[in-house]
Structures are given as C-alpha cells and as structure tokens.
Amino acid sequence: MQTPYEFLIGLTYTRRGRRGRRRDGFMSFISGISVASIALGVAALIIVLSVMNGFQKEVRDRMLAVIPHIEVTAVPGPLEDAAGLAARLEVRSDVLAAAPYVQGQGLFNSGDVVRGALVKGVDPAAEPKVSDIAQNLTGGAKLTDLAPKRFGVILGRDLARALGVRTGDKVALLVPQGNMTPAGLMPRMRQLTVLGYLSSGHYEYDSTMALLNIEDAAALFRTGGPQGLRLKTSDMNDAPAIARSIAAGLPPGVYASDWSRQNRTWFAAVQVEKRMMGIILFLIVLVGAFGLVSTLVMTVKEKQSDIAILRTLGASQGSIMAIFMIEGTIVGLVGVAAGVAAGLLVAENVGAIVSAIEALMGVEFLPKEIYFISTMPSDPRLSDIVPIAVFSFLLSLAATVYPSWRAARIHPAEALRYE
DSSP, X not given: OOOOHHHHHHHHHHHTXXXXXXXXXXXXXXXXXHHXXXXXXXXXXXXXXXXXXXXXXXXXXXXXXXXXXXXXXXXXXXXXXXXXXXHHHHTSTTEEEEEEEEEEEEEEEETTEEEXXXXXXXXXXXXXXXXXXXXXXXXXXXXXXXXXXXXXXXXXXXXXXHHTOOTTOEEEEEEEEXXXXXXXXXXXXXXXXXXXXXXXXXXXXXXXXXXXXXXXXXXXXXXXXXXXXEEEESOGGGHHHHHXXXXXXXXXXXEEEEHHHHTHXXXXXXXXXXXXXXXXXXXXXXXXXXXXXXXXXXXXXXXXXXXXXXXHTTOOHHHHHHHXXXXXXXXXXXHHHHHHHHHHHHHHTHHHHHHHHHHHHTOOSSOHHHHOOSSOOOOOOHHHHHHHHHHHHXXXXXXXXXXXXXXXXOOHHHHHTTO
16 A cells, blocks of 8 residues: 655654754754653653652552541440441451441640540451551550550650650540539540550641540440441442442441542542643643744744645645654654653652662651651652543644644645745
8 A cells, every 4th residue: 555645744844853964954953852852741741740640649658548438327336236337347358358447536644745536446356457556566565455444555656755755654534524523524544554556658648646545445436336437448449339338228327438538638639639730731742832833833844845846746735734644744753752751761760760869969858757658659640641641642633723724725826836
C-alpha cells in the first residue's frame, strides 16, 4: 500500500534541518524547542501527581494502621450480642476479621498539664486481626500488656511527650461520666500506669489517642459492654461498598461507616489540591502548544513557494492542510512520548534522586522527626498517566489546526509573485 504523499512531505518538513539550508536548521531548532516544552510539561505533571499520590498513600496507610476499614457502631451503646454479630460478619467472604471496641473522650492529667484525648478500649487478642496497632507500639509496650483490671494505658507518643510522662509513670484520667455527690456531679478520675507509646507516624493520632483494655474502658465509661465492632475487609478500596452492604442487614440503631467517610474532609482536601496542581502544571503543556503554533506559522511562512507549487500540481486545500497537521502531530506525539518516558523514569526513581540531591547539597527535605518518612514517596498511576498523555496530545493536535488552515488558504499566484 502506497504511503500518502501528505505524510511523506509532513515528515520531511519535521526532519528538515539535519542537513540543508541555515534557515531549515533554525526551523528544526524551533521544532525541537516545541517538543521539549511539551515533554517538560507532561513529565512535570506525571512526576508531581505521582509524588502527591505517594504522600496520599503513605498517610492513608498510616491512618489504616490505627483506624479500621469499617466500624459498626451502636447508638446509643452497648452493642447487643457483639460476639454473635461479629461471628455473622466474619462469615462473609469480604470481611476478614472483627474486633470489639469501646471509646470515649477523657482528660489526662500529669502535674500541671492537662490534655484531652480519645480513649479506645481494645481487645488485645482480637485487635491485631483488624489493625496494625501492635506493630506501631514503642517503649517496650505490647498489646497483651493491656490486661483487664490492671488499668494500664498506652499513650500516643506525642500525647505522652506533652504530658511529660514515661513508661512506668502514673497519669490521671478524668472521664465525663461522673458520680453524684452532695457537692454535685463530680467527674470520675482513675490513676493509670503508662505501659508504652503508640507511634503511628500520624500526628493526629499520636497526639490525641490512648489505648486501654476493653473491660477497663467499659468500666470507666460505664458502657455496659462493647460499643461496636472494628472490621477488616479483604480490599480496603471496596470498604465503602462493603459498609453499605453490611448496613442494610444491621438492626435498628446500629450503623456502619468506612474509613473514607471517617476522614472524608482530609481526602476531599487532598483531591482538590491534586486537581488544582494538575491544572496549574497543565499550563506548561499549554505553553508548549503555543510554541507549536508558532513553529507551524513560521514553517508555513517559509514554505509558501512549496505550497504554491503543490497547488499548481493539483494538491487540494485539504491535502495542504493535512501536510502541516501531520507535521504538528508528529511534533506533539514525540513530545508526549518523551514526556511520559521521562516522567515515569523520574517518578520511579524520585526517592533515589532526592537522596542524591540531599547528599550533594547537605540538606534534608524530609526530616524524619517531622514526617516519619525516610524517602520521597511516589506512586505513578495509570489513571493519571493516560489522561495526561491523551489530553496533551489532543492539545497539540488542536494547536495545528489554525496554521494548517492558513496554509491551505494560500493562493499560488500570490505566493509565487516575488519568487
């Protein structure tokens, strides 16, 4: 099958400059700048969005080390027949494990320091099946140390630091469910022994969370038993759909919520930030498209005599337009392909690149004391890369329309008048 002459001429105009006239070399240089601009924009989009995905994944994983995929909660508590409900839910193929819990708000006091915290009562035997809390304990603590009626507590690392307490110290917990006395309602207070620290790497939890044995927490908050169940699913991304399915079969007054709803404000903010960053960086691709327009306009101006000759030989306006659209399409395709390749290469090795820059410049972009991350996270996703490549290519294709249309409207007599 014979190759259309429009494609051959468009390819020739694109490659011109390796040899030939000085002007052709200049046009080739301008064409190269257009390719580089598009490639730079595409690569920047892929790298930045991959790093943002990496941070989002890192924070999400740290959240899910503390919070469950799904919580089934009775309002008001306690959850009737919690063990029976847990057994029924664990029969489901999409639910891996269930663990009971009790939680409430309290005030921790040590000396002159008072801090509010979310107190969670957990079952030391069942909790490791639904969360990674056991792997995030420091200070010599283990979940099995939370024995019933011993009133030991595991404090969030930053909470313990704020209270100024260490392992083995005593700390007072005040809960709002008080006792009625002749002087009025008095909050109940209990002395607890610090067994260790929870260090999840997420400041929100490390500064506001404390762990008790579920029996001790139920006695302190007078819940009469577990308030709900913490569930682990087979796929955390399916947790919203699984939670809706579970909620349909729960008795009145019992609700199911997944991890994305519990932190929807944070995830919504991240999505908005990611979207806005993508729009801002897409302007780089737009600049490359404008450069492509300039390149084609200059090419059309230079090739007026060629266009006139082709028209006199019988080429139609559509063929002339196709020649320059093919030239612009090749430039856009090469730019997008180079950008995707460069973006993926950097995104896959961004951790090593950042580490090398830190070692070379003697700086630390991610202090471990603040971020708890040793390397720059990156998570390239096909769902981001494909739209970036497609929209960038379509933008490059759109940039060829006007110059090509102008080329097709050149009159042969006018073009050859001064030749």
